[in-house]
Amino acid sequence: LALTGIADGDSFRNALRTAFADPETAEMYGRAAGIVDETFYLTTNSDVAKAATDPVRHWARYGLREGRQPRRGLNVGSAEQLVDELVAAAEPLFDGIPDFPGFPLNHDAEARRQTSLAAIRGGLGARGNKLVVVAHLYYRDLVPEILEHLANIPEGFDLVVTMPDWGNRQIADLVRAAYPDALLYPAVNRGRDIGPFLDVLPAVLEHGYDAILHLQTKAGYFHAGRLRRDLGELWRGEALDALLGSPERVAAILGAFRTDPAVHEVGPQPHYLALAKYPYHDGGELGESLLGATPAEGFFAGTMFWARPDILRPLVEPGTLTLTSFAEETGANDGALAHLVERLFGHAALADGGVILGAPVDPAEPLITDFQPLAVTIHEHMEAALAAKHAARKTRAREALAW
Structure with missing residues (x-):
């Protein structure tokens, strides 16, 4: 229940179905919720023990579909x-859980x-600025990159930095050196970048x-059980170039x-x-309860975006x-409450006849007023973009050699 952030039986069932259909999310649930007893699984599955395979990962990828028992008593x-077993176990708790469990x-x-x-x-609003930036700076080594891009905002803005509540001195020093008036929020690690963002949003709305x-310091993402920092770097770079790639790009966004x-x-x-490709794991019930039955098409993966603040008000009433x-x-890749809320930002933007604009990665290109969600998966896009980047680098090297 804590992992999904869901408080009723039908939504809980839908969330679990979605989670266990994806091996990576199933692995996360298997570990975090203690579904798999590793010792029991290795003892009762000699082939897994002989192969020295991670028992939770094996269960999530193969054992679940093969009907292998993850722990004693859960056959x-x-x-x-x-x-069915998990919903039945949780059912006695549902009546006592509020709509938004804390x-x-x-x-x-x-x-x-x-x-x-x-x-x-x-501190907010003291300087009369009409823009506010909320940046979740979790990784110290990526802070300079974020600060460098913020310099492309062509007018004054208020800056709120959310950061870890431990080991944050260097992050704070870097931010203060560039933006002495920045407001700092050392937040416990709940909801990744989204939890602290929702915490400061009511103050912003005033x-x-x-x-x-x-913004956030996206360092990488997991795919097929391993962390891809190269794709994380590309993802972050694309987002920053699209949103802050030049003063002209920012001016175009603000003008819109x-x-x-x-x-x-x-x-x-x-x-x-x-x-349609990355659905709500609760069947859309949280979005409908907060935002109504507005048809939602998509969302910006990675939660880096510009928005009209008032559209986010229903999320933090x-x-x-x-x-x-x-x-x-x-450490969930998907299926947790943070991922549910990530999708809600796109839902909120379409409420009351709202329009979403796309910012191309090349800041010299105009904003796109009529665009469709990505036709491929985010991983397929990133792999293709990385291959194109490497090809362009080789071409430049050959041209330099020829010259």
């Missing part, structure tokens, strides 16, 4: 039977959280900003917000994914989503 022959911090952590949020509320920019009230969100064009809506971080 299921298929993913659907496993879902995972409170301990007393000291909550006190620090409230102190930080009070400072942010007091000040009537024309636009909000959300200021001249057309229907423009609700602008994001990196190649990162706009189809909900009192009693809805905050940092403490998220359980402790598990």
Whole structure:
């Protein structure tokens, strides 16, 4: 229940079906929820033990479909039977769970959280800027890249930096050196970049900003069980170039917000994914409860985008989503509450007749007013873009040699 952030039986069942259909998410659930007893699995599956294979990974990729028992007392022959068992076990809890279950911090952590949020509320709007940037700076080595791109914003802006609540001194020093008035929020690791963003959003909404920019230090992503930092670097670079690639690009984005009230969100064009391909793992129930039955087409993967702040208000109305809506971080690739909310940003942008614009990676190109979600998976796009980048590098090398 903590992993999915879901509080009713039907939605929980749908979320589990989606999770166990994907081997990587099934592996995460197998570990984080303790579904697989590793010792038991190796003892009862000599072929896995002999191959020295990770038992949880084997179960998620093969054992679940083969009907192998993950632990003593959980004898299921298929993913659907496993879902039935988990729903039955959770059913007695549903009546006592609120619509937005919370995972409170301990007393000291909550006190620090409230102190930080009070400072942010007091600092925002003091300089009369009409733009606000909320940047989640988790990886210290990537901070200079973010700060360099922020220099392309051609007017004053307020900056809120969310960062880890430990080991953050160097991050804070780098930010303060470039932006002395930046407001810092050392946040516990809940909901990745999204949990802290939702925590500061109510304060942002008090000040009537024309636009909000959300960024993060995306370092990599997992595919087929391994971390791909090369693709993470490419993903981050594409997003930053699309959103902040030049002063002219930023001016075009701001002009779109200021001249057309229907423009609700602008994001990196190649990162706009189809909900048909990457669906809500709760069947869309959270989105409908917060935003109504607005038809949603897609969302910007990676949660880096410009938005009209008011469209995000329904997500953080009192009693809805905050940092403490998220359980402790598990490292899930998909299927957790943070991934559900990631999809909600695109849903929110289309409410009330809103329009989403695509920003091409090349900042010299115009914004795209009528575009469709990516036709391939994000991984296929990244692999193709990486191959094109390598090919271009080889071409330049040959041209230099010929010259």
